[in-house]
Amino acid sequence: MQSSASTSTSAATNAQPAKKVSMFSQPIAVWAVVFASIIAFMGLGLVDPILPAIAKKLHASSSDVTLLFTSYNAVMAIAMLITGVVSSRLGMKWTLLTGIIVIAVFSALGGMSNSIWSLVWLRGGWGLGNAMFVATALAAIVSMSKTGVGKSIILFEVAVGLGISVGPLLGGELGSVSWRGPFFGVACLMVLAFILILVLMPSRAKLMASLPASAAKKKKASLADPFRALRFRALRTFGIAAMLYNFGFFTLLVYAALVLGHLGLDEHQLGLVFLGWGLMLAFTSVFTAPVLQKRFGTLPSMVVQLLLFAATLFVMAYWTTDKTVIIIMVIVAGAFLGNNNTLITTAVMNAAPVERPTASAAYSFLRFIGGAIAPYLAGKLAEWFNPHMPFVVGGAFVVIAALYLLVNTKHLKHVDDVESAH
Known part of the structure; x- marks a missing residue:
């Protein structure tokens, strides 16, 4: 009887659910990348409040000013295709550090x-550095995290959100002195990010030693990898x-903002x-x-x-x-964008049986094409038609995105199954 009771007690103990690990229980190397990511994403928000001032001071039209985002996103889209190759040769740490240096140099020159x-043109160079940093930062956080893919991505989105939140506030303060202030501000912040990564992130050898044997023996990436990844319909659809x-x-x-x-x-x-x-x-x-x-579920939530x-x-x-109305709608839209960003990023990481950095590069290549065309198109639509038209066209594209996801529902359902398995 005692043996039976002992066996039952043992079985009951084994049946207890595993303790849930907090998203914030991370190695110090992860926090180094998270803090550096906050600073990197501050760079995007820093520039936004000074767009009207740049147009005025440099005697540029609204569509001319939107090219600051078009060149940035166009270079990012193309550069995303080589981030995997660069990272596999330099290692994640030195790819991050190189990206930070490029951002600092081009923002200072700007x-x-x-x-x-x-x-x-200088914003295009900034975009190159940001591509190297952003694609590698997400992969680094996911690789070094001890809490699973889903929580790692949420942590990355926290960094994105905090960076985008604080950036406009700081940009507005610096921009009220001079439109040049935010550009020099980004350069200074990148120096801080460089120090954080250099000091707190482990070397490539130490990082490889801490990873599972299967992860440490991965082959070097090639330029064709992102294009091969896009053969998978789910990843291509999300992109x-x-x-x-x-x-x-x-x-x-x-x-x-304009x-x-x-x-x-x-x-x-x-x-x-934009802080709100x-x-x-x-x-x-x-x-x-x-x-x-x-x-x-991921897909119904994204569509809504x-x-x-x-x-x-x-x-x-x-x-x-x-x-x-514009102010209220901008702030309210932040809620829907935050939900969608986390949902789609998580889905992309689980969409195809390819390495996560490769999936991220392929997906980012497609999404930043839209980011390159949209700002300039918005400025031109306002010039060609009226100030209302850019919002109409932008909203129409978002509706088409939702419908496109619905049409491909059967190819996307597996992302929730993969996430629940982690």
């Missing part, structure tokens, strides 16, 4: 620029959907508006996206968030000259 066209959705995202980020500038907001006020947007994005990325994914985001763009299209 601060010294005296023409819109030189600034456009195309993100490309379409980015038409709405960058219409909001770039064109809405509209609010024309409606009388100065750099400081624009910084506060970024805080909403950060909050939903962490707290509501995982709940939506667990309760309703996209349609809600499209609705905010259509509201802005109707009330384009109403400053209060």
